[in-house]
Amino acid sequence: MSIRDPKISFKQPAPFRRALNKRIQEYFKTEGKSRRDVPQMYLKTFMIMLWLWSSYALLVFGPGGTLLTIAMVISLGMATAGVGFSIMHDGNHKGYSQNRVVNALGAYTLDMLGASSYVWSHKHNKIHHSHTNIDGVDTDIDLGFLGRMTPEQPRMAMHRFQHIYLWFLYSFLSVKWVYFDDFKDVIRGRVGQVTMPRPKGKNLLVFLGGKALHVTIALVIPMMFHDWTLVLGLYMAILAVQGVVMATVFQLAHCVEGVSTANVEEQETYIDKEWAVWQIETTADFAPNNWFVTWYVGGLNYQVVHHLYPSICHIHYPALSKILAEVCEEHGVKYQIHPTFTAALFSHVRWLRRMGHPSTVQTSQPQLAT
Template identity: 25%
Template sequence: MTTDTLVKPSFKKAGSDDFYKDLYKEVQIKVLTNKRIQNQIIFKSIFFIALYFLFYSCILVYGNSLPLLLLFYVLTGITMILVFLNAFHDAAHGAIFPRRSQNEALTWVLELFGSNSYIWKKRHLVLHHPYPNMQHWDIDVKQSDIVRIFPQSKWYHFHRYQHYYMWFLYFLYTLNWLLVRDFKDFFGVKDNYLKRIVKIPKIEYVKLFTAKILNLVIMLGIPMLVLQQPWYHVLAAFLLMHFMASAFGVTALLSTHADEHAEFPEPPADGQIDMTWAMYQIRETKDFSTESRIANVLFGGFNHHVAHHLFPTVAHTYYPSITPIIRKYAEKYNLEYRSYPLHEAIYSHFMLLKKNGSSENLFLTGEL
């Protein structure tokens, strides 16, 4: 099958006995009526955004001390990921404020970080969320030819070492996003999932370059001008910030879809998926460390990822209350719900890289 002949997938219509109807009703009655939980995400969003600006201000105020310069750059980077996971991501799903315009305004924080919120939302909401792990559609799972996540992707000799080298490259995740990935989305022609489904408005090109320049001015230019530090100290702190931010962010992103037991189905030739949308979301998504209060605070509901995929427009502060209900229905209907401690989820990703790095790959993929 070539990408030129792809038919947009559609899911099997849910019957009267579909588990999701009862699950949705129970969640609505028992969980979503608690507006106090909704207020928690508004507080978290404002708090982490304020913390980001506080730590950045500390760079300019205390950055003449090299240890403090490095410390506050790292804290700024970590807080950037906290804002992304806890505020931006929910706002992109329209899950924080009652008005769409309010959520839309908050998503502009991604431009502050040097990226493009328009293209991220197209990637995430149009390609990833409907079709997680599906080859030729899920752009969030297929990152580049450097790593072979999809078992049927082209194999290169260097892939046999990917379970080693990717752990070093993951430290470059946010730098790659800032300097490479966005440009590939806007200008790339090879296997560009986005160009199949969207025509990027011209204004977004202007916003893309403006955001990149603004971010570099804020994070590098201003500290170099204000501080009595050699330029290379500021550059080193900037790079360290991205290394640590990447390590923290990738921890959440790796642990939700791409593990050794994951299935990466090819889209059916006729586009008809013999499975309901809700069944598919449960099969292709997994949770990690759902009982951890620290994980619940830090990861913005990514650790309750099944709840997120089943209730994408619901604030992540509700997910710890929703996940036990999902478990109950999974047991009742014999569904493929999976949840692991974080360290096991990361190890399982390592095993996936090792299996898919082999030229004689025996990894079994699901056919829908």
């Protein structure tokens, strides 16, 4: 059901959140660590940017050859997704630095990659983070008729095969985002059912300038040196790699077995759980002991901590997840962790199969009391 600007409230008071905040504060105090401006982040940013630009230089100005071209397409697809995970995400959540210019620069890397940081801040920070896995508000679980992500969404016969065909559609995520979704959201002045002020002044300049800069770097400059059909084909391939990688990381956090979902049926909806507990129930971690995954996805494999403390630099997430696990244990809250990337991946496939199966009947806001 489509309800414009639904109001969703959560249970109060929030003893779990209070206890957790206290422990997190104690951690930073006793360890003498800063929540933002972590030196490793600056080094990491340099490394990822080096990866990105050396891949670009090798692809556009390098010696060519089929193998090198394929390797650089995959490398660029992964490096651009890495910029999104590790630099843009912290910057846009203001978790990179105390300095707002540094955060803005981090956020603007998304504009360079072709997608709007302005729209993202509304879609991701305000809508997805506040109302995770609530159908009718959270656009991250809204694939339209193409996919059924929650039991509350209507089922169509083709969803029977969504665990197979969605992987192909994930490869179009980036191109749709850059050239369709951003423009649609800005023109309509809303993201899904939630109103978004249209960008003006500096925000509009960054929106349009970012799109122009991206097209110049990704298409115009390469076309000065290579045939335009080849450039366009490789560009689409890079966006396809980036799309599959990003969609996978998004989905492993919220569309796996065991997570809670709900939907909006009223203008004002009350969820009978405190907000922090809802975040933990709708989100799952994966591969916590895999250092490469943790590095590459910008700590988003510790997605639960990220949802609770998005403005703390992601370098801290592994340590904070241990505190979170203790507090969850004390309060009887189930903290969901898939031990490996593969385990989470299979869980996502099983979730898609279950949502697409005729036996999974459509339910109506099982977690809500309105």
